[in-house]
Amino acid sequence: MIATESLSKRFPRVTALDRLSLDIGPGVTGLVGANGAGKSTLIKILLGLSPATEGTAAVLGLDVATSGGAIREQVGYMPEHDALPPDVSATEFVVHMARMSGLPPTAARERTADTLRHVGLYEERYRPIGGYSTGMKQRVKLAQALVHDPKLVLLDEPTNGLDPVGRDEMLGLIRRVFTDFGISVLVTSHLLGELERTCDHVVVIDGGKLLRSSSTSDFTQTTATLAVEVTDSDTHPDGTRAVREALTAAGAKLHARVEDGLPGAGHILLVEATGEETYDLVRDTVADLGIGLVRMEQRRHHIAEVFRTADAADAAAAEAAPEPAAVQPAQHAAQHAVQQKGGGRDAG
């Protein structure tokens, strides 16, 4: 869908993108980076609105430098900021935007009605946008990006300003854009945690450089974790500790760190699952101790944890080899490996 090759964008004072090479396939891809990491600059270049200083980029197989108009006809864009006039209704606005994308009048009206329904706007779509809540406005912005049935949508911080419920709904909607509508998504966020539920693939950039690019499943399924909670009994006043000791003695690997901030966090054991036998081991151990098993559930890794450890490793590597040129090939190698994995996933 998107391929960039040593793409750079330099402004007089800052380097927004620095030899960025990406290969993004179909699916939902998260683009993560702090503010100023170069996410918006990348989107501008991908839409053919801003020339790259050097390097090349192609969207849907079209060169951004020469085919900007053709790309924009097949791509939808949802900006980060407010972009809606308050005095027209969602229907009128989205119909107009559909026509601006080249849809004939009748098709523009039909597609608008369909799209607004799919993003979850019903009767309110006839009212002026000025009276909408933030969540509804975000839906209208998403609808105008989808109304011309693009092959790819670029969503810039779509969850900005939403409350937790609205955030979840928006993320669910984004997931559906690919699974139900068949439209590939590139979604930016500065919150890593949001993207793990939504994205198939995550790209992290920082300071215009590629930090990491991997499929989400790589992060979260390499090691499954079991969360185990047990009761206390008369013979074992601290059931959790008893199970921990018994499991360690049986050779199971336990995570030292428990989830903070949750009620009863101290009573949850995180056991690394190496296969079916781990489940049996936990069951047997608890049964042998004669205490009650409250729950045993699979817990996915959070991407953030992976990056936290990865960042620490990077920092250590950087300290060991302060020469930036030495770090660069390592990153390229890592990225290359990831691309191969990505290809395997697409084929499967």
Add this chain to the structure above:
Amino acid sequence: MPAELTTPQGTDPTRIHNIGYRSYDGPRLGRSYARRSLFSQSLRGAYGLGRSAKSKVLPMILFAVMCLVAAIIVAVAVAGPGMTDLPVKYTRYAIVMQAVIGLYLASQAPQSVSRDLRFKTVPLYFSRPIERVDYVLAKYAAMASALFVLTATPLVILYAGALLAEFDFADQTKAFAQGLVSVALLSVLFAGIGLVMAALTPRRGFGVAAVIAVLTISYGAVSTVQVIAWEQGSTGAVEWLGLFSPLTLVDGVQTAFLGATSAFPGGEGPSAGSGVVYLLAVLALIVGSYAVLMRRYRKVGL
């Protein structure tokens, strides 16, 4: 009877299906179609069509005033005994009604461009097939067309009235055609000035004030100084002072080339020679407005 009306279970043909997502395989009409769509949307918007009822009020009232005054002139021409020509010439009508035209431009130019800038809708346009030049051209053409509708419709009423009163057909047709050319020039010039003012002041209120200020203050200042110059006997100064306000520019051009009687004090309009300077000034302003708009939108891309 009611028993017959109940449909047997399972045969009711009206059921709601969730048809899911449908993809679009129809035509995509591309850039020039999008430009035309933006033009027609902006032109309709300039009369409040496709917008809220509230935003229809002012442009429609102003349009009605323009037409009503023309209708009254026609009534006088038809009913008045011994009339051989319209009491107000075609080329003079826009100058007489300048306050209405100015008010219209001041109210509609900001709604056409300031809204998109203020609510940051512009990036949504530029993420679509159209380019900056398409956006500027469509907005400019729409504003000029809206002004032309406002200024040419009363001329049509005057012409119809003149024919009804059986004034000389050839004379009337020639004067009517000259009047149309004049208001076309005025529309393009005023649209450019109004859009530039509005595009540089994203707050709508300031935009309205800026357009009114540029049109009325410049006209007021120029005509006052012209009167003073004329009373002191310097008719040459009167001729050149007209270069400094949009309306006197149009007046100068139509006096020199379109058979109009100048509204300058003493009717001291420019001759054909100095009229060329007026025409060049008008064209320079139109091109300049376009250039400023293009420049303005270079920064607001995305």
